[in-house]
Amino acid sequence: MENRQPPASYSAAGVDLEAGALANRLIHEQAQTTFSPGVLGDVGSFGSLFQVQGYREPVLVSSVDGVGTKLKVAIALDKHDTVGIDLVNHCVNDILTCGAQPLFFLDYIAMGKLVPERIQAIATGLARACREAGCSLIGGETAEMPSLYAGGDYDLVGFIVGVVEKPNIIDGRAIRPGDVLLGLPSSGLHTNGYSLVRRIFGTEPSALKAFYPELGRTLGEELLEPHRSYYPLLKPALPRVKGLAHITGGGIVDNLPRILPQGLSARVDTSSWETPAIFRLIQERGGVDTREMYRVFNMGIGMIVVSSPEEAAGLRALLPQASPVGEVVEGKGKPGVELVGV
Amino acid sequence: MENRQPPASYSAAGVDLEAGALANRLIHEQAQTTFSPGVLGDVGSFGSLFQVQGYREPVLVSSVDGVGTKLKVAIALDKHDTVGIDLVNHCVNDILTCGAQPLFFLDYIAMGKLVPERIQAIATGLARACREAGCSLIGGETAEMPSLYAGGDYDLVGFIVGVVEKPNIIDGRAIRPGDVLLGLPSSGLHTNGYSLVRRIFGTEPSALKAFYPELGRTLGEELLEPHRSYYPLLKPALPRVKGLAHITGGGIVDNLPRILPQGLSARVDTSSWETPAIFRLIQERGGVDTREMYRVFNMGIGMIVVSSPEEAAGLRALLPQASPVGEVVEGKGKPGVELVGV
Numbered sequence: 022m023e024n025r026q027p028p029a030s031y032s033a034a035g036v037d038l039e040a041g042a043l044a045n046r047l048i049h050e051q052a053q054t055t056f057s058p059g060v061l062g063d064v065g066s067f068g069s070l071f072q073v074q075g076y077r078e079p080v081l082v083s084s085v086d087g088v089g090t091k092l093k094v095a096i097a098l099d100k101h102d103t104v105g106i107d108l109v110n111h112c113v114n115d116i117l118t119c120g121a122q123p124l125f126f127l128d129y130i131a132m133g134k135l136v137p138e139r140i141q142a143i144a145t146g147l148a149r150a151c152r153e154a155g156c157s158l159i160g161g162e163t164a165e166m167p168s169l170y171a172g173g174d175y176d177l178v179g180f181i182v183g184v185v186e187k188p189n190i191i192d193g194r195a196i197r198p199g200d201v202l203l204g205l206p207s208s209g210l211h212t213n214g215y216s217l218v219r220r221i222f223g224t225e226p227s228a229l230k231a232f233y234p235e236l237g238r239t240l241g242e243e244l245l246e247p248h249r250s251y252y253p254l255l256k257p258a259l260p261r262v263k264g265l266a267h268i269t270g271g272g273i274v275d276n277l278p279r280i281l282p283q284g285l286s287a288r289v290d291t292s293s294w295e296t297p298a299i300f301r302l303i304q305e306r307g308g309v310d311t312r313e314m315y316r317v318f319n320m321g322i323g324m325i326v327v328s329s330p331e332e333a334a335g336l337r338a339l340l341p342q343a344s345p346v347g348e349v350v351e352g353k354g355k356p357g358v359e360l361v362g363v
Numbered sequence: 364m365e366n367r368q369p370p371a372s373y374s375a376a377g378v379d380l381e382a383g384a385l386a387n388r389l390i391h392e393q394a395q396t397t398f399s400p401g402v403l404g405d406v407g408s409f410g411s412l413f414q415v416q417g418y419r420e421p422v423l424v425s426s427v428d429g430v431g432t433k434l435k436v437a438i439a440l441d442k443h444d445t446v447g448i449d450l451v452n453h454c455v456n457d458i459l460t461c462g463a464q465p466l467f468f469l470d471y472i473a474m475g476k477l478v479p480e481r482i483q484a485i486a487t488g489l490a491r492a493c494r495e496a497g498c499s500l501i502g503g504e505t506a507e508m509p510s511l512y513a514g515g516d517y518d519l520v521g522f523i524v525g526v527v528e529k530p531n532i533i534d535g536r537a538i539r540p541g542d543v544l545l546g547l548p549s550s551g552l553h554t555n556g557y558s559l560v561r562r563i564f565g566t567e568p569s570a571l572k573a574f575y576p577e578l579g580r581t582l583g584e585e586l587l588e589p590h591r592s593y594y595p596l597l598k599p600a601l602p603r604v605k606g607l608a609h610i611t612g613g614g615i616v617d618n619l620p621r622i623l624p625q626g627l628s629a630r631v632d633t634s635s636w637e638t639p640a641i642f643r644l645i646q647e648r649g650g651v652d653t654r655e656m657y658r659v660f661n662m663g664i665g666m667i668v669v670s671s672p673e674e675a676a677g678l679r680a681l682l683p684q685a686s687p688v689g690e691v692v693e694g695k696g697k698p699g700v701e702l703v704g705v
Binding site for chain 1: 403408409410411412413414415420421422423424425426427428429431432434435456457458460461463467469470471473501502503504506508509510511512513516518520522524525529532534535558561566608609621622
């Protein structure tokens, strides 16, 4: 990685420069597997260079995200090869909502103590998800900060830049009453709701290693299921789409209104899809109010596609996993969501 | 900020959604003061849109950085309006070394507990430095993670994208033996060496509030002096420059070789500039070896400009603060730095 330099640290203050250099080499090896032709390699040392090619009126679309307290589950289970996938896919989905193709990605890893094997595992996940999205992992920063991060704790942040032709920007502006809402299944909690889950089930590895018949696996395996990327699936469907809402923190209730024009609202029928077992388990064990569940979790729907009724049939042929979950209706002022069946 | 959404949190797990919404509004107010014509405002909700204009063969240059444990000084003194300046200027300087003009910036703020006033102070610094660099603060993420960040602790990460015309990329490739090294003064420690400083002086606010006659101010004021941006100064000089090394973690010894071609080295005369008082104070109080000082701190030189001897006179007219600090010499294999006078 061009601009990944050794952490500003020194053995005198309890920091391991050699571990830093090794960690950087391990990430660099992974990163190189992701490079697309746009990467201008080995040019420039402090910055990462990328040339956008083949666009007539390119608009850059960028986003920054963290993995949140899902990290705490990975740390408790000492399993670090999936959080990188979570991070990249969250970012890829965010810019996908504007119709953007991913171009490049940079990461930030801050640890109390640099553990090269752990960084390698994280980088493996980052690189795998980047390759699957055609996105080049071109830079990053690794920081060792024992005074900020306790024990084996770390934080992981990702930045993505993608591109869309200006006339093809998806912005929800064309959404009208009567438009159809198609829901795409999530792969689990994605990256939201982990603070609540940890409060309900506790943070002991033993709780995470308990097997649940209704999940068909352990709680930890279920909770670490990677955040799904919708890019490969939705890419060919983008020309038929009026709006895309990535269902992250705040659930359908907070995220769907973000793409609706003023004066419109959404009516979502929660009986139109089956709530996955993990959400039923969380609600039951935690005694969580149903409305609260829909405000915290994706409840099984990770992306909502808005299209005209005319395009919906064609879209459903392209997206066999998509199912109608509601419709756009006239509203008053600020867009909102009416949850039917809650 | 388009893609800044409320943190994935909920009162039941001890997290304050209202504080999150207020924090986001405060950042958004600051961010809007930075927007350049490239920002496509209010389009897209999950991603931030930017259109690069006026370049024939644009190459994007990106970088990610943190502020490191300088944050701990800000936290100890409860003064948060300068760390944002540090972050932006560090990033601006990094991509400047490739000859890039800053375009846009995204931030990540993770706190144990969201304090809107603190976030506003951080955002004020981010926005001020962005305005000065002509860089648009177009996105960010605010995360409240009490399980990762203790008490008033937080981390702050920045991501920058700039642009350079492909033929104007500065990459050090043209550097030859006999080329001149010009040093530009740093404003202080910039963002490196704080773990060592904290080990020497301790972390109590009382230590940071002590007045030092040789500094003409308190230790805390000196340590929080913002990382200087070299962009306004160097912008008109870029066509005359063969290489730029940003002196960050690892000092001159680690950073200058990053831009030198194989087979070349640098000879730096440390007696050619006066070491600022803060570094003499740190060395004296900590009993730090001089070589170690040069590996940890910038020692008064924050950016090194490499030019041909022919261009050097013209450059010095453009950069009255620059002083010759050494020259490029033949080396063996991997580039290195010979520190004369240490």
